[in-house]
Amino acid sequence: MPADQTRPKPPRPRLRVLRQVVRDGRNTVPAVLLALAATAATLTVPLVVRRVVNGFTEHRSVTGSVMLMTTLALFGAVAAALSSFLLARAGESMVLTVRQRVVAHALRLPLPGARRLGAGELVARVTSDSAQLRSVVDIGVTQLPMATLTVTATLVIMGLLDWVLLLIVLGTFSVAGLAIAVFVKGIRHSTAAQQEAIGELAQRFTSALGALATVKACRAEAQVTDAIGDDATSAAGSAVSAARRQAFVTPIMGLGQQLALIGVVLGSGARLASGALSVAGFAAFLLYLLQLIAPLTLVANGVSRLQLGFAAQSRIEDVLAEETEDAVSSPQGQGDGKTEGEARAAGSAPEGNAEAGGAAVEFEQVVFSHDGERRAADALSFAVPRHGVTALVGPSGAGKTTALDLIERFLVPGGGAVRVLGRDTRRWPLHDLRAQVAYLDQAFTLLEGTVRENLLLGRATPVADDALWAALTAVGLDDAIIRLPQGLGSTVGRADDLSGGQRQRLALARVLLTDASVVLLDEPTSQLDSINENRLRDVIERLSRDRAVVVVAHRISTVRQAHHIVVLDEGRCLDTGTHDELLDRCGTYAELVRGQRLGLRVTAGV
Ligand SMILES: Nc1ncnc2c1ncn2[C@@H]1O[C@H](COP(=O)(O)OP(=O)(O)OP(=O)(O)O)[C@@H](O)[C@H]1O
Numbered sequence: 001m002p003a004d005q006t007r008p009k010p011p012r013p014r015l016r017v018l019r020q021v022v023r024d025g026r027n028t029v030p031a032v033l034l035a036l037a038a039t040a041a042t043l044t045v046p047l048v049v050r051r052v053v054n055g056f057t058e059h060r061s062v063t064g065s066v067m068l069m070t071t072l073a074l075f076g077a078v079a080a081a082l083s084s085f086l087l088a089r090a091g092e093s094m095v096l097t098v099r100q101r102v103v104a105h106a107l108r109l110p111l112p113g114a115r116r117l118g119a120g121e122l123v124a125r126v127t128s129d130s131a132q133l134r135s136v137v138d139i140g141v142t143q144l145p146m147a148t149l150t151v152t153a154t155l156v157i158m159g160l161l162d163w164v165l166l167l168i169v170l171g172t173f174s175v176a177g178l179a180i181a182v183f184v185k186g187i188r189h190s191t192a193a194q195q196e197a198i199g200e201l202a203q204r205f206t207s208a209l210g211a212l213a214t215v216k217a218c219r220a221e222a223q224v225t226d227a228i229g230d231d232a233t234s235a236a237g238s239a240v241s242a243a244r245r246q247a248f249v250t251p252i253m254g255l256g257q258q259l260a261l262i263g264v265v266l267g268s269g270a271r272l273a274s275g276a277l278s279v280a281g282f283a284a285f286l287l288y289l290l291q292l293i294a295p296l297t298l299v300a301n302g303v304s305r306l307q308l309g310f311a312a313q314s315r316i317e318d319v320l321a322e323e324t325e326d327a328v329s330s331p332q333g334q335g336d337g338k339t340e341g342e343a344r345a346a347g348s349a350p351e352g353n354a355e356a357g358g359a360a361v362e363f364e365q366v367v368f369s370h371d372g373e374r375r376a377a378d379a380l381s382f383a384v385p386r387h388g389v390t391a392l393v394g395p396s397g398a399g400k401t402t403a404l405d406l407i408e409r410f411l412v413p414g415g416g417a418v419r420v421l422g423r424d425t426r427r428w429p430l431h432d433l434r435a436q437v438a439y440l441d442q443a444f445t446l447l448e449g450t451v452r453e454n455l456l457l458g459r460a461t462p463v464a465d466d467a468l469w470a471a472l473t474a475v476g477l478d479d480a481i482i483r484l485p486q487g488l489g490s491t492v493g494r495a496d497d498l499s500g501g502q503r504q505r506l507a508l509a510r511v512l513l514t515d516a517s518v519v520l521l522d523e524p525t526s527q528l529d530s531i532n533e534n535r536l537r538d539v540i541e542r543l544s545r546d547r548a549v550v551v552v553a554h555r556i557s558t559v560r561q562a563h564h565i566v567v568l569d570e571g572r573c574l575d576t577g578t579h580d581e582l583l584d585r586c587g588t589y590a591e592l593v594r595g596q597r598l599g600l601r602v603t604a605g606v
Pocket residue numbers: 370371374375376394395396397398399400401402403
């Protein structure tokens with residue numbers, strides 16, 4: 001259920017890439033100054049050529065002019081190279097900032113929001129879309145303004161040299177410009193479609209890699225390859241369409257130049273004959289005309305590339321516009337019916353409640369729906385004691401995982417209240433709540449990193465290796481880690497380095513090292529061998545001595561180990577009690593235990 005419909009939507013965040021880069025004065029100011037200097041040098045060379053030609057016709061020494069011309073050309077080249085490097089540095093620094101911002105934002109999205117956007121799409125924003133932003137910087141900061149400046153200045157100088165010839169040039173280039181405008185019109189649409197297809201390709205491929213074992217087991221490699229191939233084909237189709245249009249820009253510009261050249265040569269006869277134009281002036285005019293093509297092409301191509309960068313910027317802004325967990329369920333943003341004073345009193349004295357024997361977790365008339373229609377929690381009420389194992393049991397779809405997600409505040413209730421250590425989850429600062437609630441998913445997920453990093457995930461303070469080994473010994477994993485090439489420094493997490501049972505024990509050791517008062521465990525549905533099953537039971541037992549362990553139980557052995565059992569069905573709590581009590585009085589529980597409505601393994605004697 002949406003967190004709060006009445007809260008006004010915050011303004012859409014703007015990346016303002018150009019502004020960011022311009023503000024990076026350390027690189028941008030010298031880059032722009034050098035680009036201006038290079039442009040000035042390039043514009044001056046033809047005027048010096050005129051002096052050289054005049055020198056030849058007037059039999060003067062041209063050595064000084066030739067040296068000046070060479071120096072200007074060299075200076076222009078060096079200044080352009082330096083400018084381009086400084087701008088690249090500013091661009092990469094901006095891309096780095098954007099990538100860091102998107103990664104930080106994506107990791108703070110609420111789980112349902114992040115899942116809806118999709119891992120592949122988010123990866124595409126951080127990789128290809130962020131890289132596209134470079135074109136905004138490269139084109140927008142110097143190339144396009146400098147090219148526009150060069151074109152304008154060149155046309156002004158050409159006009160000063162001979163305004164009649166300039167009119168001929170303007171006439172032919174106007175026709176070429178119109179033709180190009182027709183071609184580039186559809187480029188933005190094609191490139192946007194291409195980037196969208198790349199996002200979908202990344203999404204589908206990421207999902208297929210995540211499900212690789214299933215794909216292989218179903219012999220679906222060819223089928224999935226075809227589906228991913230369709231996205232790749234769509235991306236290629238859009239790219240080819242854009243390339244087809246882009247391909248015409250430079251030749252049309254070249255054609256315009258050739259026509260202008262012919263027009264100028266034809267028109268120059270009368271101008272030279274009438275003495276309105278000198279030979280040296282004509283040579284300089286021709287040089288300017290030849291120089292015009294590069295900046296003009298750049299302007300034509302630059303506009304479409306700039307649009308491409310802005311489209312990428314807009315897609316990244318779409319992600320940044322998604323509200324983070326803190327914004328969606330901030331303590332200020334949500335009311336729970338309590339006054340601030342009551343909430344503070346409850347939240348500030350969890351230990352006091354513990355001594356008074358208060359519940360570790362309490363659901364009070366909780367209402368939640370994933371899709372706004374069916375309720376996964378429907379006036380759900382139950383309590384979890386401070387110590388011991390509490391098993392959540394119920395048929396598939398009863399709302400067990402939803403209940404865990406509500407405790408961890410992956411989800412926010414639409415009605416009622418979930419209290420952890422006496423305090424409404426919406427009143428807890430998120431960071432503090434999650435320091436109190438450890439979560440172990442079914443896959444006992446490890447991140448790619450060293451054993452040490454996995455054990456200390458989320459901890460800011462260092463922990464002595466002795467403590468790490470003690471935790472590993474407690475879960476029976478010390479021998480296996482000693483055998484790894486670099487012990488605690490060995491990299492794990494790619495699913496090919498540790499067995500399923502070893503991953504499970506490493507994840508459990510991580511929980512042992514935390515100070516969490518509540519441990520949530522979504523028990524794996526897959527069969528564990530009896531040694532691992534016993535180990536898991538031992539660790540749960542050990543954890544439950546001084547913490548509350550809430551386990552979504554799929555095994556009868558876990559249910560029997562539980563001190564307290566909560567029976568859920570259709571988002572409601574049907575009954576709570578011990579195994580024997582519930583067998584006697586709760587028909588649904590008895591049915592579950594007999595394995596008729598849930599895949600619980602029935603063992604002899606039950
Ligand atoms: N992301 C989702 N979008 C829509 N509905 C969902 C989503 N997740 C769960 N549900 C629905 O919410 C209800 C409770 O689901 P939940 O996963 O909490 O049940 P469960 O008891 O953990 O089931 P299982 O034992 O099969 O894992 C079900 O009807 C389910 O279809």
